[in-house]
Amino acid sequence: MFQSKKNIIVGRNPVTEALRQQSGVDKILLFKNASGDVINEIRKLAREQNIPVQYVPNEKLNSLTNINHQGVIAYRSAVTYQDLQSVIDWVNDKGETALLLMLDGVTDVRNIGAIARSAVCCGAHAIIIPDKGVGALNEDAVKSSAGALEKLNICRVNSLLKAVDDLHLNGIKVFTSEMNAKQKPYELDLAGPCCIIMGNEEKGVQSYLSKAADAHFTIPMKGEFDSLNVSVAAGIILYETMKQRL
The missing domain is CATH 3.40.1280.10 (SPOUT methyltransferase, trefoil knot domain)
Known part of the structure; x- marks a missing residue:
């Protein structure tokens, strides 16, 4: 799993796994035209965990990392949210x-x-x-x-x-x-x-x-x-x- 100095998680599978493990995701940036089963699962898990999803152009995602982000970047939270x-x-x-x-x-x-x-x-x-x-x-x-x-x-x-x-x-x-x-x-x-x-x-x-x-x-x-x-x-x-x- 790639994680930059800005404490981000990059890529569809790494973000999905972080959501499955409920490992403190603060916000998700999603390419506005992204689609597919994995993207649908990311949206579903984010909704269940009250994690905001922001739809952005590809240029925004490219500015955050130089690797293949597959239209998905998540920010890690520094705290653990409670019910x-x-x-x-x-x-x-x-x-x-x-x-x-x-x-x-x-x-x-x-x-x-x-x-x-x-x-x-x-x-x-x-x-x-x-x-x-x-x-x-x-x-x-x-x-x-x-x-x-x-x-x-x-x-x-x-x-x-x-x-x-x-x-x-x-x-x-x-x-x-x-x-x-x-x-x-x-x-x-x-x-x-x-x-x-x-x-x-x-x-x-x-x-x-x-x-x-x-x-x-x-x-x-x-x-x-x-x-x-x-x-x-x-x-x-x-x-x-x-x-x-x-």
């Missing part, structure tokens, strides 16, 4: 109060790394991410997190809204950050099982997720500025959660 319900069950079996973080549209790997560090320090059990629209959890992200991403459960889901429904079914309240919210973090009841959604710095949490949340909060600021960096904001709300639980 959300399995993580919730694991937390309950330990007799602990669930604390999860959901990232909506956070694309900067440095922010993700910094959020992971705060999450570990404040006792979070998992980070939930979508299969699309989030920064790649690659070696750079792990490095930015100082290894924290390897200490957390990372749950990748194909629908954040469905994940919110699953959280509610398990008795986990969901809180979202919102610039115009009236409640402050210290006014929320964060001592019970909860998940905190942090959104994109420019667009915030998507409206359909915000509507599904149990409550909204805003972090008060004395200085006149638009907003806090998302990793800083996540650190503040995570610390408040930990403080209420101590």
Whole structure:
């Protein structure tokens, strides 16, 4: 199996085997006109494992490797993804109060790394991410997190809204950050099982997720500025959660 310095898997059979073994594939690049039984199996396995597939021109694949890629290249993930319900069950079996973080549209790997560090320090059990629209959890992200991403459960889901429904079914309240919210973090009841959604710095949490949340909060600021960096904001709300639980 060929693997380049960019940590990629090249070729139809190597990618298929990696998927069969569930060996941490982060994303698949597929030539947009690729076809055949093996390609169909790759699509099927990727769909079952919530692995995003991006359809690209041949030139994109050629730019990543100088060997015969057969229309398929996969990126290895630096983390192992976990099933959300399995993580919730694991937390309950330990007799602990669930604390999860959901990232909506956070694309900067440095922010993700910094959020992971705060999450570990404040006792979070998992980070939930979508299969699309989030920064790649690659070696750079792990490095930015100082290894924290390897200490957390990372749950990748194909629908954040469905994940919110699953959280509610398990008795986990969901809180979202919102610039115009009236409640402050210290006014929320964060001592019970909860998940905190942090959104994109420019667009915030998507409206359909915000509507599904149990409550909204805003972090008060004395200085006149638009907003806090998302990793800083996540650190503040995570610390408040930990403080209420101590």
